[in-house]
Amino acid sequence: MSVTHTDLPFDLILFDLDGTLVETAPEIADAVNDTLAELGLGSASLDEVTRWIGHGTRELLVQALAARLGRTVDAVRADTTYFTAAEAVFQRHYEARCGTRSHPYPHVIEALQALRAEGVKLVVVTNKEARYTARVLDAHRMAPLFHRIISGDTLPVKKPNPLAVADSLLRYGVDRSRALLVGDSSIDVATARHAGVAVWCVPYGYNMGEPIEASAPDRVIADFGALRPAVLRTATASAGCA
Numbered sequence: 422m423s424v425t426h427t428d429l430p431f432d433l434i435l436f437d438l439d440g441t442l443v444e445t446a447p448e449i450a451d452a453v454n455d456t457l458a459e460l461g462l463g464s465a466s467l468d469e470v471t472r473w474i475g476h477g478t479r480e481l482l483v484q485a486l487a488a489r490l491g492r493t494v495d496a497v498r499a500d501t502t503y504f505t506a507a508e509a510v511f512q513r514h515y516e517a518r519c520g521t522r523s524h525p526y527p528h529v530i531e532a533l534q535a536l537r538a539e540g541v542k543l544v545v546v547t548n549k550e551a552r553y554t555a556r557v558l559d560a561h562r563m564a565p566l567f568h569r570i571i572s573g574d575t576l577p578v579k580k581p582n583p584l585a586v587a588d589s590l591l592r593y594g595v596d597r598s599r600a601l602l603v604g605d606s607s608i609d610v611a612t613a614r615h616a617g618v619a620v621w622c623v624p625y626g627y628n629m630g631e632p633i634e635a636s637a638p639d640r641v642i643a644d645f646g647a648l649r650p651a652v653l654r655t656a657t658a659s660a661g662c663a
């Protein structure tokens with residue numbers, strides 16, 4: 422049974438984290454380069470690291486090691502002794518870097534506060550592992566803004582599997598026609614399509630080097646100003662919304 426809380430078009434909004442809520446690439450690149458240096462490997466550019474974001478931090482490290490070792494990603498994954506040691510090095514550096522060079526994008530905090538005040542359920546759905554998600558959100562005092570935070574290792578599967586969305590619809594008793602996923606990548610669009618919910622994307626995030634228009638979200642929004650309740654109401658009245 423679905424519940425309509427407000428005259429807003431959505432009762433539940435799910436948000437990607439990296440590249441959507443918070444710019445994280447610079448400090449992830451710092452942590453990757455701290456790690457590569459400690460392992461005696463060459464550095465990675467910010468552009469490379471930005472393209473590796475999307476499938477979780479562990480996968481990002483696999484990509485970085487494959488690129489600098491000149492090995493395939495399968496070979497890196499198969500060398501579990503080396504990878505486990507490298508992951509421990511990365512974890513130390515990333516935990517130290519979290520919050521040092523990341524920042525919420527414009528209008529994010531105000532839009533979340535206003536939506537929450539209207540009774541909209543707000544959920545983070547990220548492929549980033551929970552220990553890092555918590556550090557990034559805590560660094561910017563953002564965790565209390567959300568009703569639920571679902572990381573890449575919270576459930577047995579991660580995006581683009583739609584389980585996090587389906588589980589949130591069920592938990593909050595929201596019909597999928599009144600839910601929206603806001604993201605920055607083809608992974609977010611695929612997740613929303615699998616779940617049958619609307620998807621709006623920001624153009625400034627990390628889409629593995631591709632323009633977000635190529636992923637065909639329902640809408641590309643300039644920034645979180647488009648998610649302010651007053652703007653959402655206007656959009657609904659004039660266009661019937663997504």
Ligand SMILES: O=C(O)COP(=O)(O)O
Binds near residue numbers: 437478481547548550
């Ligand atoms: O950590 C990642 O690679 C991706 O995280 P995201 O799902 O918040 O974009």
